[in-house]
Amino acid sequence: MMLIIRIIFLDCEIGAIPPFGNLYHLEVWFNQVLPQDEFIVFQTGSHVETLKIKYNVYARLVNPKMGDFNLHL
Numbered sequence: 001m002m003l004i005i006r007i008i009f010l011d012c013e014i015g016a017i018p019p020f021g022n023l024y025h026l027e028v029w030f031n032q033v034l035p036q037d038e039f040i041v042f043q044t045g046s047h048v049e050t051l052k053i054k055y056n057v058y059a060r061l062v063n064p065k066m067g068d069f070n071l072h073l
Contacts, residue, residue: 012045019044019051020062028064035059035066 012018019042021028041052
């Protein structure tokens with residue numbers, strides 16, 4: 001399994017999250033509260049670099065599916 005993951009994400013460090021899952025033919029899911037913020041910040045496929053981008057630009061590029069992933073008490 002690790003070999004398959006490594007082959008798919010050749011340009012990412014092991015354990016790092018690629019920011020544009022759609023480029024790897026993966027669905028991208030976002031918590032429904034994220035659009036409330038103007039900007040989002042996330043890893044760029046490495047453990048030391050991040051990307052800050054306006055949410056509406058990212059959403060236009062990736063077209064994420066939305067879900068409610070919060071714990072409501």
